[in-house]
Amino acid sequence: MWLWSSLGSTRGLQPPILRYCEDQIRGTPPAPVSKGCVPDNDLAHWVLLLRMGTIWFQQLLSLIYFEEHHKGTGKLQTMDRVPFFKYNCQKVDFGERPSPRLFSTHLSYYLVPSGLKNKKAKIIYVYRNLKDVMCSYFHFAKNVMLQFTSTFEEFMKQFLNGRVLESLWFDHIRGWYEHKSLFNIQFLMYEEMKKDLRGSVLKICKFLGKELSEEDMDAVVRQVTFENMKYDPLANYDNIITTEYGMNVKGHFLRKGTIGDWKNHMTVEQNERFDKIFQREMKDFPLKFIWDVNED
Numbered sequence: 001m002w003l004w005s006s007l008g009s010t011r012g013l014q015p016p017i018l019r020y021c022e023d024q025i026r027g028t029p030p031a032p033v034s035k036g037c038v039p040d041n042d043l044a045h046w047v048l049l050l051r052m053g054t055i056w057f058q059q060l061l062s063l064i065y066f067e068e069h070h071k072g073t074g075k076l077q078t079m080d081r082v083p084f085f086k087y088n089c090q091k092v093d094f095g096e097r098p099s100p101r102l103f104s105t106h107l108s109y110y111l112v113p114s115g116l117k118n119k120k121a122k123i124i125y126v127y128r129n130l131k132d133v134m135c136s137y138f139h140f141a142k143n144v145m146l147q148f149t150s151t152f153e154e155f156m157k158q159f160l161n162g163r164v165l166e167s168l169w170f171d172h173i174r175g176w177y178e179h180k181s182l183f184n185i186q187f188l189m190y191e192e193m194k195k196d197l198r199g200s201v202l203k204i205c206k207f208l209g210k211e212l213s214e215e216d217m218d219a220v221v222r223q224v225t226f227e228n229m230k231y232d233p234l235a236n237y238d239n240i241i242t243t244e245y246g247m248n249v250k251g252h253f254l255r256k257g258t259i260g261d262w263k264n265h266m267t268v269e270q271n272e273r274f275d276k277i278f279q280r281e282m283k284d285f286p287l288k289f290i291w292d293v294n295e296d
């Protein structure tokens, strides 16, 4: 049931992206996935779309829940601490994972197991301003997809038409938001995390019902800073993408981690075109977005 959240949107994919997607799908064993993923106990689960801060929250949740990670004694890669439902490269039986089971996914709301609707599992949906998501995604594609040759302009058109892995952002966020009453879900803004990391971690702990000592809180906050994660080989994905996904990474998975980098990419004309589409698609959408580092 988990195997292909984005196949509906593969029509416009570049062949390497499509192959990557298909390879991941083929690599996922049906049996453990179908019997193990229905969250009926103390599972904490979170969800988001590409380049919105997945790795950040994988790291954060693993540190909040597991002492061996925030004390630095565990040696698991972040991706293995909070595995992706869809890309089960290690062929792990999800049902056998230690409690609380933490997962990440980019799936749309209608593709997740119906067990999530019993509301015992907690879901965190991380969202980020779409211009920065698009720029981050462009670099990611350029750096990991061997045959990716699109210009920024070409990519922007593809992206805004949902012809990228994980489909159309507008539908994804709207879908989750409009169906939020079906789930036990908290929406969190990437930019809010950037601006007030400690305050955001406290908010997340409150939602998860976790109380950390001052000392543990300090350790968690320190370890989820961009600067720490970028140079932590367990957290930065740089090795894992090459060794486990067989991709040829040119840049870094953790690239800039800033708010407003889109200003370094988009022309005035592209920005105006983007704004028109965004306003049309997100009209009356209640969540706020932060586009600039100086914005509150």
Ligand SMILES: Nc1ncnc2c1ncn2[C@@H]1O[C@H](COP(=O)(O)OS(=O)(=O)O)[C@@H](OP(=O)(O)O)[C@H]1O
Pocket (backbone or CB within 6 Å): 049, 050, 051, 052, 053, 054, 055, 056, 132, 135, 136, 137, 139, 140, 224, 225, 226, 227, 229, 253, 254, 255, 256, 257, 258, 261
């Ligand atoms: N700790 C921390 N602080 C601030 N920003 C961070 C952090 N960790 C990851 N990031 C940034 O998140 C972007 C990657 O998003 P994802 O992890 O969702 O990517 S993916 O969907 O799993 O490919 C990517 O954004 P860009 O730097 O703008 O490309 C990462 O740098």
